[in-house]
Amino acid sequence: MTLLFPDDISLSRRAATDTTDIVHRAPVVVNVRDLSRTFGATHALRKLSLTVNQGEILGIIGRSGAGKSTLIRCLNGLEQPDEGVIEIEGRAISGLSEQDLQAVRSRVGMVFQHFNLLSAKTVAQNVALPLKIAGVAKALRQQRVAELLQLVGLSDKTDHYPAALSGGQKQRVGIARALAGKPALLLCDEATSALDPETTRSILGLLKSLNQQLGITILLITHEMEVIKSVAHRVAVIDAGEIIESGPVWQVFAHPQTPLTQTLLRGLLPQLPENLAARLQQQPVGEAIYRVDFAGEDDQGDLLTRLATRWPGAFRLLQGGVDHIQHYAVVRFFIALPQAQQQPVISWLQQQQAQVERIGYVTGND
Ligand SMILES: Nc1ncnc2c1ncn2[C@@H]1O[C@H](COP(=O)(O)OP(=O)(O)OP(=O)(O)O)[C@@H](O)[C@H]1O
Numbered sequence: 001m002t003l004l005f006p007d008d009i010s011l012s013r014r015a016a017t018d019t020t021d022i023v024h025r026a027p028v029v030v031n032v033r034d035l036s037r038t039f040g041a042t043h044a045l046r047k048l049s050l051t052v053n054q055g056e057i058l059g060i061i062g063r064s065g066a067g068k069s070t071l072i073r074c075l076n077g078l079e080q081p082d083e084g085v086i087e088i089e090g091r092a093i094s095g096l097s098e099q100d101l102q103a104v105r106s107r108v109g110m111v112f113q114h115f116n117l118l119s120a121k122t123v124a125q126n127v128a129l130p131l132k133i134a135g136v137a138k139a140l141r142q143q144r145v146a147e148l149l150q151l152v153g154l155s156d157k158t159d160h161y162p163a164a165l166s167g168g169q170k171q172r173v174g175i176a177r178a179l180a181g182k183p184a185l186l187l188c189d190e191a192t193s194a195l196d197p198e199t200t201r202s203i204l205g206l207l208k209s210l211n212q213q214l215g216i217t218i219l220l221i222t223h224e225m226e227v228i229k230s231v232a233h234r235v236a237v238i239d240a241g242e243i244i245e246s247g248p249v250w251q252v253f254a255h256p257q258t259p260l261t262q263t264l265l266r267g268l269l270p271q272l273p274e275n276l277a278a279r280l281q282q283q284p285v286g287e288a289i290y291r292v293d294f295a296g297e298d299d300q301g302d303l304l305t306r307l308a309t310r311w312p313g314a315f316r317l318l319q320g321g322v323d324h325i326q327h328y329a330v331v332r333f334f335i336a337l338p339q340a341q342q343q344p345v346i347s348w349l350q351q352q353q354a355q356v357e358r359i360g361y362v363t364g365n366d
Pocket residue numbers: 039042043044062063064065066067068069070071223
């Protein structure tokens with residue numbers, strides 16, 4: 001099919017390589033500096049700063065009330081910050097006339113949690129709406145709508161009404177509509193939160209392929225770490241209106257720094273079995289329990305196998321596994337070591353660049 005954004009071919013190749021390093025060198029699409037917004041005594045945003053580079057997928061994660069929606073509303077111009085600067089493609093959006101603000105807004109496509117489709121309009125009419133508002137001629141509009149629906153895999157639903165679509169199909173229409181104005185940035189506000197896991201995977205797959213094929217920059221807001229892991233290059237964790245941690249997704253998964261990030265990751269990283277955790281004590285008796293965290297190139301994901309080969313029978317594996325994120329292997333496991341084996345095994349693991357933490361001791365069998 002025809003490329004929807006023919007000017008972006010070089011960018012598409014760049015994004016397709018999927019490396020954080022290349023994305024880092026790309027131009028900045030979103031630049032937010034010291035953004036603050038209060039509602040009465042509530043500080044929804046506190047001096048929040050972030051950048052999103054061209055071709056990047058930045059995931060912003062936080063608990064309910066952390067300030068995610070306020071941030072997104074400031075980015076699309078629906079909310080005025082009290083202080084701070086927002087630049088989209090180098091253009092500050094504060095103090096603009098309504099006409100100039102419209103021009104900047106047209107560079108930003110918005111994907112909503114509940115799709116926000118017009119029920120009395122067909123799929124094609126919903127997608128065409130922003131083009132109609134922008135005054136695009138009918139013939140061109142029809143051509144673009146056909147391209148967009150093909151892109152999101154809904155060419156056969158052109159004349160259907162939203163009520164006849166599944167949740168995933170409705171979100172595909174929402175994405176096609178968001179792309180209609182050839183935006184530089186796609187803002188996704190909990191775009192998969194209303195969908196079941198399988199549909200979520202297919203929508204995330206679509207967003208990823210739009211990023212890779214078209215080089216489109218995406219800022220997505222979610223409360224689900226799984227979403228971040230599947231599609232984002234970089235993640236920023238927001239809490240009480242501040243970014244408390246950020247970095248490449250693999251790095252944050254491998255070594256989460258803040259208790260909140262650790263909590264958000266709890267369901268995705270192996271944890272010590274509950275019965276064992278309940279028996280942990282701090283007096284050095286019995287076996288020592290260690291948590292081992294490691295991140296390395298994909299082919300270093302066999303750390304556990306190498307450990308077992310180098311130290312056969314020296315430890316008991318309690319829980320653990322390997323995940324592959326952005327071409328990195330992220331390994332976490334828990335082992336029990338008797339007194340005599342602790343020093344040599346731990347030294348060996350540290351030589352492999354693993355982070356090792358003794359979390360307590362247990363006596364007797366688990
Ligand atoms: N219009 C408003 N009036 C008063 N308080 C508001 C308003 N909008 C947001 N807040 C408050 O600001 C804080 C941040 O809200 P926000 O909606 O940005 O959080 P969120 O991270 O998007 O939460 P959720 O995931 O539940 O949507 C909350 O304490 C919220 O109650």
